[in-house]
Amino acid sequence: MDSKSFRENAHRVVDWMADYLENVEKFPVKSQVAPREIFDRLPAEAPQEGESFDTIMEDFTTLIVPGITHWQSPKFFAYFPANSSYPSVLAEMLTSTLAAQCMIWDTSPAAAELEEKVLNWLKTMLGLPQSWNGAIQDSASSATLVAVLTAREKYSLYNINEHGFKGHDNYRIYCSTETHSSVEKAVKIAGLGRSNLVKIDVDHQLAMVPEKLKEAIERDIDEGNRPICVVAALGTTGTVAVDPLHELADICHKYNVWLHVDAAYAGSALILPEYRWMIDGIDSVDSFVFNPHKWLFTNFDCSAYFVRDKEALLQTFEILPEYLKTASRGQVNDYRDWGVQLGRRFRALKLWFVIREYGVKGLQATLKHHIHIAREMENAVLEHPDFELMTQRMLNVICFRYHPRECNDIDFLNKMNEKILQRVNKSGKAFLTHTKVRGQYTIRMVIGQTRVEKRHVTETWELLQETAQQVGDVLL
Ligand SMILES: *Cc1c(COP(=O)(O)O)cnc(C)c1O
Numbered sequence: 394m395d396s397k398s399f400r401e402n403a404h405r406v407v408d409w410m411a412d413y414l415e416n417v418e419k420f421p422v423k424s425q426v427a428p429r430e431i432f433d434r435l436p437a438e439a440p441q442e443g444e445s446f447d448t449i450m451e452d453f454t455t456l457i458v459p460g461i462t463h464w465q466s467p468k469f470f471a472y473f474p475a476n477s478s479y480p481s482v483l484a485e486m487l488t489s490t491l492a493a494q495c496m497i498w499d500t501s502p503a504a505a506e507l508e509e510k511v512l513n514w515l516k517t518m519l520g521l522p523q524s525w526n527g528a529i530q531d532s533a534s535s536a537t538l539v540a541v542l543t544a545r546e547k548y549s550l551y552n553i554n555e556h557g558f559k560g561h562d563n564y565r566i567y568c569s570t571e572t573h574s575s576v577e578k579a580v581k582i583a584g585l586g587r588s589n590l591v592k593i594d595v596d597h598q599l600a601m602v603p604e605k606l607k608e609a610i611e612r613d614i615d616e617g618n619r620p621i622c623v624v625a626a627l628g629t630t631g632t633v634a635v636d637p638l639h640e641l642a643d644i645c646h647k648y649n650v651w652l653h654v655d656a657a658y659a660g661s662a663l664i665l666p667e668y669r670w671m672i673d674g675i676d677s678v679d680s681f682v683f684n685p686h687k688w689l690f691t692n693f694d695c696s697a698y699f700v701r702d703k704e705a706l707l708q709t710f711e712i713l714p715e716y717l718k719t720a721s722r723g724q725v726n727d728y729r730d731w732g733v734q735l736g737r738r739f740r741a742l743k744l745w746f747v748i749r750e751y752g753v754k755g756l757q758a759t760l761k762h763h764i765h766i767a768r769e770m771e772n773a774v775l776e777h778p779d780f781e782l783m784t785q786r787m788l789n790v791i792c793f794r795y796h797p798r799e800c801n802d803i804d805f806l807n808k809m810n811e812k813i814l815q816r817v818n819k820s821g822k823a824f825l826t827h828t829k830v831r832g833q834y835t836i837r838m839v840i841g842q843t844r845v846e847k848r849h850v851t852e853t854w855e856l857l858q859e860t861a862q863q864v865g866d867v868l869l
Contacts, residue, residue, distance in 0.1 A: 394446065402446050409450075410482065417466045418849070421821025424462045431460040462824065467844040468853060471826040473630070473658045474841045478690035480750035484743035485692050495737045497717060498725035505726050508741035511748065515697055518753055519663035519683070522676055526706075527699040528731035529740045533657035534575035536682035536698040537624065539706070539732050541566065541579040543680070544622040544651035546709040554709065558584055565613050567591045568624040569601035571634055573655060576624045589618075599634035599784060599830070601625065607644050614648070622651040625678075627671050628659025631828035632837075633787035635659065639674030646677050654681040657696070661688040662764075662788050664757055688763075688841045689756065691747050695740050698732070706731060759843075763789040766847050767840040773854055779861070783835040791838045792830060795861040800869065807834035812864045813857070820860075823853040 394402070434456055464475050495504035512527030530536040545564065546554055564585050568576045570592045580590045591613070594605045610620045623645050625636040638654065645652040654675075660683020662668040675681070681699045685691040700706050711730045719727075729735045751759070767789035774780045774793045783792040794810045811827070811834055818824055828835050836857075840850055 398446065402450075405450070409454075414465065414479075417463055417844070418468060420458075420461075420463045420466060422463050422466045422468050422824035423471075423818045423821065424460050425819070425821055426460045431456065465843065466824075467842050467846060467849045468823040469842050470838045470840060470853065471824045473687045473839055474843075475686055475693045476688060476690045476841070476843045477692045478747055478751075478843050480746040481690060481692045481743045484746035488739045488742050491739060493739050495739050496729040496735050497719065497727040498721050499719045501739065502725070504739045504741060505728060507745055508728065509726055511741045511744050512697060512699070514748060515685075515744075516699065518748075518756075519660065520666070520669050520672060520675075521663075521681065521699055522701070525681075525699045525701055526703040527697055528726075528728050529737075529744075530682070530696040530698045530732050531694045531734065533573075533655060533682050533684050533696050534578060535733060536680075536696050537573075537575050537653065537655055538579040538582055539698065539710070540624075540651070540653035540680040540682070540700075541576075541583045541585070541622055543700070543705050543709045544653070545583055545585065547651065547705050548619065548621045551708060553584075563589075563618045565589050565591055565610075565618045565620045566622045566624070567593055567606055567609060567620065567650075569593050569595050569599075569626060569629070569634075569636060571595055571599050571601075571629040571631055572624055572626045573630050573657065576655070595634065599629060599632050601636040601641065603637055603640035603644060606641065610644065610648050610650070620648055620650050622653060624653045624655055627654055627656035627683075628662075628787065630658070632784045632792050632830060632835075633659055633790045634784070635671050635787065638672060638678070642674035642677040651679045652677065654678050656681060656683040658684065658687050659788060660697075661685065662760060664689075664753065665760060668788075685744055685747070688760070689747065690751065690759070690843055691744050694738075695744055760789075763841050763845065766845065766850050767791060767838075769847065770838065770840065770850050770854060777858070780858075783830040783833065789840045791840070792828065792835045793838070794833070794835055795857075795865070797865055797869065803833060805868070809864055809868055810834045810836060812868070813861050816860045816864065817853075817856055820856065822856055823849075825853075 463469060465477055493501040493504060495501045498505040508529055516523060516525060566580050566585060566589060577587060577590055581587055591609050593601050593609060596602050613620050623641060625638055625641050627635055642652055663672060679701050682696055684696050686693040686695040707730050710732060728737055771786045771791050774782055779795060779797045780793055781796045783794055795813055796806060800806060814825060814827055814836055825836055825838055828837055
């Protein structure tokens with residue numbers, strides 16, 4: 394492809410992008426293809442001769458798009474959103490055109506300095522301590538791994554980096570039973586061992602019970618173990634339960650334990666001052682992550698990771714091979730020392746475009762709008778005699794189930810709600826996922842898609858009621 398055809402094709406692609414985003418709600422939200430269907434339709438061998446862009450684009454629309462689940466559909470209510478927005482997509486186009494490798498300051502000073510600046514903006518926008526430092530990680534899972542590794546190194550006096558695990562096999566990590574699976578993954582990768590991850594009980598709102606944490610830490614100390622890290626959830630993935638940060642921070646301070654905050658989803662809500670109660674106690678937190686790629690309209694991947702003690706982070710990850718030695722070292726941020734990756738994409742650009750194009754007020758208004766529609770959906774569930782909330786609504790996430798009054802068998806209710814959800818998703822008209830609340834099958838509805846309006850929620854609520862009725866008629 395030469396520059397002239399690139400230009401023509403790029404215009405066509407942009408037209409496709411705009412058409413797609415304008416019409417995205419017409420696609421079946423969850424892809425309806427069967428397992429292996431796409432694989433079997435693709436040729437077994439790579440082409441020997443180059444093909445025309447027309448043919449490739451044709452196959453993209455006929456073969457690939459049907460196998461896509463449309464995360465940008467306003468009827469995507471599943472998991473947590475992985476939102477994009479027009480300014481973010483435009484920035485991604487520029488990023489892929491520059492295709493810069495932003496491992497150190499010298500490899501693109503603007504990337505390093507924009508990253509530092511935009512993360513400073515976020516600190517102010519979210520109400521995080523001004524003295525913290527931040528870096529963009531590829532995902533919250535990576536950020537949590539970075540936090541666990543930093544805690545491991547800090548408490549081993551950087552000896553595990555140096556000599557391996559000898560004599561350090563009794564380190565203990567704590568999180569609630571509701572915390573995201575990325576903590577378990579981090580503990581495994583960090584070599585700490587899954588059996589050293591202590592899961593702390595939760596209260597009726599599914600938030601960690603500080604007293605239980607304190608007991609677990611004291612028991613471990615008595616038994617000769619070394620508590621090194623607590624991971625607090627600011628918004629669990631199941632139900633957006635918020636662990637009581639202030640009390641956890643006091644305990645961590647008392648026992649000299651690293652406190653990492655996983656605010657992957659709910660962190661975005663901190664741009665609304667009325668949700669800052671969630672970070673009461675933030676001054677004594679050691680590290681914090683949230684995902685602008687979830688609910689801040691910035692394309693995946695973009696996780697904002699902040700630390701109180703930059704030196705501990707750098708000391709854990711720093712490497713300095715001869716070919717990466719530069720004259721600027723020490724005066725600038727070389728982000729390859731701020732996490733696992735050496736090579737890094739220029740991810741700050743899309744965040745910068747999004748924050749500027751929306752403005753802080755525009756972002757606040759959009760989040761408020763989502764929370765407002767979610768409150769209306771919550772009321773609809775509360776008013777319906779045969780539906781019930783399974784937990785208190787938090788932000789824009791509603792956890793509920795169908796529960797006809799005459800029916801009280803838990804297994805039966807579980808099965809019925811599973812069927813309802815499967816049917817709704819199979820219709821292609823909306824996509825929702827589930828969680829379990831105290832063993833009970835619970836439908837989750839996350840109202841946070843960039844383009845979601847009240848009518849999308851109303852239509853989906855009607856679909857849920859009809860489907861529940863139909864499934865109920867068959868099963869009851
Ligand atoms: C989504 C989520 C994660 C994982 O996020 P990734 O960026 O996909 O790694 C971690 N913790 C919580 C609470 C989440 O909601």
